[in-house]
Amino acid sequence: MTVKWNLNDRNKARILFFAYMAVLFAAENVYSFMIFNSFLAFAALEISYLLPLFRPKTKGEWPAGLFVYLLFLLMSPNVFYIVTDLIHLNFFPFRYTAGLVVREWWNYFLLVTGVLLAIFYYITMIRSIRSLLARFRWSGLILLLFVVLQAVGIFIGRFLRFHSVHLFTEPLALLGEFLNSITPDALMFIGWITILQLLIIWMFSHSAKEQTHE
Amino acid sequence: MSEWTLYAIRTGLIVLTASFQIYMAVSLYRLEKSVLWALIGLLLPFGLNVLLYQAVKLEPASRYDLGKLPADRRKLWRRTHLLLLLQYMILFGVVGWFLSPA
Numbered sequence: 001m002t003v004k005w006n007l008n009d010r011n012k013a014r015i016l017f018f019a020y021m022a023v024l025f026a027a028e029n030v031y032s033f034m035i036f037n038s039f040l041a042f043a044a045l046e047i048s049y050l051l052p053l054f055r056p057k058t059k060g061e062w063p064a065g066l067f068v069y070l071l072f073l074l075m076s077p078n079v080f081y082i083v084t085d086l087i088h089l090n091f092f093p094f095r096y097t098a099g100l101v102v103r104e105w106w107n108y109f110l111l112v113t114g115v116l117l118a119i120f121y122y123i124t125m126i127r128s129i130r131s132l133l134a135r136f137r138w139s140g141l142i143l144l145l146f147v148v149l150q151a152v153g154i155f156i157g158r159f160l161r162f163h164s165v166h167l168f169t170e171p172l173a174l175l176g177e178f179l180n181s182i183t184p185d186a187l188m189f190i191g192w193i194t195i196l197q198l199l200i201i202w203m204f205s206h207s208a209k210e211q212t213h214e
Numbered sequence: 215m216s217e218w219t220l221y222a223i224r225t226g227l228i229v230l231t232a233s234f235q236i237y238m239a240v241s242l243y244r245l246e247k248s249v250l251w252a253l254i255g256l257l258l259p260f261g262l263n264v265l266l267y268q269a270v271k272l273e274p275a276s277r278y279d280l281g282k283l284p285a286d287r288r289k290l291w292r293r294t295h296l297l298l299l300l301q302y303m304i305l306f307g308v309v310g311w312f313l314s315p316a
Contacts (some may be wrong), residue, residue: 010278011269043302046265049273050295052281053288064296071299131279 009124010049016117017042029107030091034114037085040078045121047072048128055132074164076146077153079125080197082118084158085111119200126205147201151193152178155186223308231259234301238263241294246271260305261298 007015017038024035051072056065089111092104129146133139156162160181162174238255242263245251255263272291276282283291 008278010273014265014269047299049268050280052279053283053292053295055281061292064292068296068299 009120009127013042013045013117013121013124016120020113020117024110027106027110029110031088031107031111031114033088034082034085034111037078037082038114038117040075041082041118041121044072044075044079045125047075048125051128051132073149074153074167076125077150077157078164079118079122080150080193081154081157083115083196084154084193086115119204122197122200123204126201130205143201144198147197148190148194150197151190154193155181155190159186159189227305227308230301230304234297235259235263237297238294241290242267261302264294264298 020038021035024032024038047068050068054061054065054068056062089108092101092107094104094108095101126143129143130139133142136142153164156174156178160174160177162170162177166174235256239252240255242255243249243252251267254266257263258266272280272283280288280291
């Protein structure tokens with residue numbers, strides 16, 4: 001049996017996920033919610049690797065393909081959602097002029113590590129989507145639509161406190177509340193989260209064509 | 215909720231998880247002809263067996279594009295991943311149901 005261990009971005013993401021989970025479980029911290037949030041983000045990333053496998057080739061493959069693609073679409077906002085978890089730094093006062101409080105900065109370290117990991121997952125996920133869309137003429141537009149949907153998903157999760165699973169269990173309530181909550185402020189939030197994602201894609205994620213040139 | 219219902223749900227989850235572990239052990243043994251892989255398939259729960267095989271064997275073999283797998287492997291891994299996703303959805307559904315307030 002030969003085992004070749006490739007430490008590419010996919011495996012790096014996996015190792016970092018398990019290491020981060022181990023630290024969150026083992027060490028004292030106030031951000032235990034990051035365990036579940038990071039798990040959901042990691043699950044979305046792993047599902048993104050399965051998208052080429054579930055691209056339907058025959059009529060009979062459509063139901064399974066549709067199921068996996070829909071599941072990915074529902075799970076994917078969980079990746080960038082973690083970036084908005086930075087707001088939880090407000091658990092601590094950070095009165096830095098009064099001196100260094102180790103507990104505050106240890107928790108800062110843990111939360112920011114989780115956010116950086118999420119950004120890494122996001123870039124890796126976008127790379128998977130880009131290579132999947134490479135054959136399509138309108139790939140840029142589809143990617144933009146995907147990014148906007150991510151921002152909408154984050155808005156729903158953050159402010160309406162709905163979860164992906166509620167789309168199945170309470171679809172009408174979710175739709176009703178979402179429509180009621182669309183205000184200029186909500187649109188601004190969605191816009192800012194969209195711009196943040198586009199900035200990250202522009203800075204860090206290269207298309208297959210650009211990677212070939214490099 | 216009655217004792218019996220709880221027992222039935224718990225038994226159902228155990229049977230579901232055990233069936234998937236046995237399925238993975240048999241699949242990995244057939245693929246690799248290796249007792250170690252069969253043990254990994256049997257003992258690593260909740261898709262960790264799939265994740266490990268994918269990271270170590272499947273992805274390098276498909277050049278990190280699972281869409282490029284040969285037809286027979288493609289069929290096997292579509293089925294495996296689908297079963298795993300369904301297993302997770304059932305687990306999440308049950309756990310979510312238990313945790314949500316009455």
